[in-house]
Amino acid sequence: AQKVTQAQTEISVVEKEDVTLDCVYETRDTTYYLFWYKQPPSGELVFLIRRNSFDEQNEISGRYSWNFQKSTSSFNFTITASQVVDSAVYFCALSEVATNAGKSTFGDGTTLTVKP
């Protein structure tokens, strides 16, 4: 069965600090997708990244970067020089393609608070 663990329930940092949100997953599939979503206080779900299991290249998008390590089953998310607007709940999700036809399991989320 697929499982996603976001061990950090809440993180609080001061603006301009770097922060890493951890995501560890479990799957028996060789083909799967990993996602990160941001949910700001307004409630909508903002898509950040989708990565398939065959692409282990790390990705950088502005202040955001993602480190995908299949060897440790982790897909960590780093925000560099955090800003108050980064305050949100961040969800990591896993979708198995072969055994679960694309059903997704979400982690419990990490609440990030960036203080000015």
Next chain:
Amino acid sequence: GAVVSQHPSRVICKSGTSVKIECRSLDFQATTMFWYRQFPKKSLMLMATSNEGSKATYEQGVEKDKFLINHASLTLSTLTVTSAHPEDSSFYICSARGTRTGELFFGEGSRLTVL
């Protein structure tokens, strides 16, 4: 790239009415779509799997008669919350799996508020 669109993004309705939420794959065909719900201060949980041309498969504990799912075409699945009550207020999100490529995409979500 491929896009999944949900409509409406926000809806407010009175208790007892029914509300329909649409999930469309805009530039690809999706045999399978999934519906998720988020409870307050909780993560998102799978409600049901929607298969084009057949009945949806519901997760344990989800009321089939309450949450009607229809997947009438390869690009559209709808979730109808029937006789909505305040406890149905939630964030609902769908995902769609491309028939040809197997890729998976999420919609933007729909926030339902039942007064």
